[in-house]
Amino acid sequence: MHPDDGHERGADDEPGGSGGPEDYREVLELARRSAAEWLAGLGERPIPARATPEEVRSALGEALPDVGEPPAAVIERLAGAIEPGLLAIGSPRFYGWVMGGTQPTALAADWLVSAWDQNAGLRDITPGVAAAEELAGEWIVDLLGLPSGSAVGFATGATMAQFAAMAAGRDEVLRRVGWDPAVSGLAGGPRVRFVVGAERHGTVDLAGRYLGLGEPTAVPADDQGRIRVDRLEEVLAAGEGPALVVLQAGNIHSGAFDDFSGAVAVAHAAGAWVHVDGAFGLWAAASPRSAHLTAGLAGADSWSTDAHKTLNVPYDCGVAIVREPSAMFRALSMQASYLQATGTGADPHEKVAELSRRARGVPTWAVLRSLGRQGVADLVHRLTGSARAIADGLAELPGVEVLNDVVFTQVCVALGDDATTAALSERLWGDGDVLAMTSRWRDRTVVRFSVSNWRTDAAQAARTVAAVERALAAGASPA
Ligand SMILES: Cc1ncc(COP(=O)(O)O)c(C=O)c1O
Incomplete structure (x- = not known):
């Protein structure tokens, strides 16, 4: 229904609402109805968006109104104007890029996360969501066969999860040679050799750039895009000093997995920190029928993945995992006297590059609880x-x-x-x-x-x- 087509104005329809709890009722019911319609049509509607950004801008109304609209009218306008511009990413025949859909339990949990509106940075202050995220992290580590006790942070996506884990690695390899970047910065310090496979994902380079690592050295890959372990050994032997090697679980073209056993052994022999980008592929470890692809994975030092890809939780949810928790806390933790922080490395903000954030790990808890170990393997x-x-x-x-x-x-x-x-x-x-x-x-x-x-x-x-x-x-x- 268009806002001007018969929407009945009531006492609560003042711009911005009346300020009472009843303000939520009508808008949430409108949102629920609109979401249900969208979800019901996902399997059959044409997948591409029908409208251009310009058409949607015009339908939304380009001028900032001098006087606000009633909340229900805003939600109706939003749903009606944006719908033609939606891409049916949740269609079971959407194969573009690497994008998952949303499982019902995850979506319902995500709605609760928004309603609860917890700032998930501090464990003892928002214990409800912190507990759910902690369990989700522990279950992921267990499902993927990674070392128990690894630290887990929930980031916006694999890009920032990579960033968080690689920050831990960069700082650790520098500290091992007597340089603490938290104190001295990077300028004037030893250069960290940043070594990747020729077919790594572009966001690995991006995370390296954010971290001041510069352009990576690319090791040739085989015909499926897997890093060549013999060439990795040569590259590492040709230089010296601290090194960060990034391997890949799941090549976006072939789906192939690097030889973790071989590559981790070679990299560790050279003293490097090994990070694995497994944005979608890390989940192969959760099924007995594909776990062989990830043999040797647990030998690395850190891993990153997305829950919004293979696990099908709504955007956004990336997962950063680091074997040695103190390396993660030292790279990402901060202190402020007004925050009731534990200062022990237990606070969620000490595992990602954000202080305030939504409790994005909660839908992952819900999906893992609803699927169980067998359900994830089946998925x-x-x-x-x-x-x-x-x-x-x-x-x-x-x-x-x-x-x-x-x-x-x-x-x-x-x-x-x-x-x-x-x-x-x-x-x-x-x-x-x-x-x-x-x-x-x-x-x-x-x-x-x-x-x-x-x-x-x-x-x-x-x-x-x-x-x-x-x-x-x-x-x-x-x-
Ligand atoms: C292998 C790989 N790494 C990293 C990323 C980046 O993930 P995100 O877009 O969630 O940051 C992707 C995205 O498709 C990917 O496929």
Whole structure:
């Protein structure tokens, strides 16, 4: 309903509301109804947004009103104006980038987090959410087979989780050579060698840049994008001094995992701190059927992942994990006399680069509680199985080449030439039933199917293959 179309103004409809608890009732009911409609349509609606940002700006009303609107009218305007500009990321046939959907328990928990509006930085001050986040962190460490007692922080995403864990690593390797960056800064100190695989995610470089590490040294990768351990050894042997090595669990093109046993041994022999970027792939460790991909993972010093990818909690939730808690606290902790901080490393703010933040780990607690160990394993197995089913189905279609070994949740395909491959993605976009985006991998334009949604099962995989077949028949066939 448009705000001007019959919305009845009541006594509480003063701009900004009356200030009483009843203000919440109507707006929350409107929001709930609108959310329910959106969620009910997710599986069938066309996936791409229908409106441009300019159209949405205009529908929202571009001029700041001199006098505010009643709360219910604002929520109705918001829901009505934004809906055409929404991308159906939660569709079970959304394969763009690496984006998960939202499991119901996680969404409900997230709504409570907003209603409670806790500032989750201090353990003893907001003990309710701190306790839930602590348990979620301990359960993640357990599920992923990481060292018990590791410190866990909840960040906005894998980028900032990486940043937090790599900050711990940078400071630790510098302290080992007698330089404390918390006291002396970085200028004039020993240079930290920042070593990564050639196919690391771009956010690894970004986190390194935030941390003053400069451009990384890239070690060549094999045909699936895994770091070459022999070349890592050579690179580390060619230099000296403190080093931070970043490995990868889950390549965004191939889904491949680095050889952790080999790479960690080589890096530790050179005295390096080893961080693993496992934004989506770390969860392979939670299923007995894919855990072999992560052999040796627990030997690293720190790890980062997202709960908003494979685990399907709502944005935003990244997870930073550090084996030696004191390294994390020393890098990220702060003190202020007015804060009732424990100062013991137990406060949530000592594990991420934020003081005030929402209790974003709580939906993760809810999902883990509702799935249990078996449910998480099943989820990971379902995603992997659906990726394999999509790859097998696509490989049967004329001219379609599956380029990667489908070991986890990523499928990369190409047609005869780059232009024809790009045309496939465009036709899928136009059709709207499946969304898969282009990328460049190994000097070719590819279309990536990143299977990340908890509802993508065998039936959705079959419907996906049918949509690609339709796109090929409509003209995106090999040149
Ligand atoms: C392997 C990998 N690392 C890091 C990231 C960054 O994650 P976020 O966007 O949650 O910060 C991504 C995102 O897709 C990723 O796939």
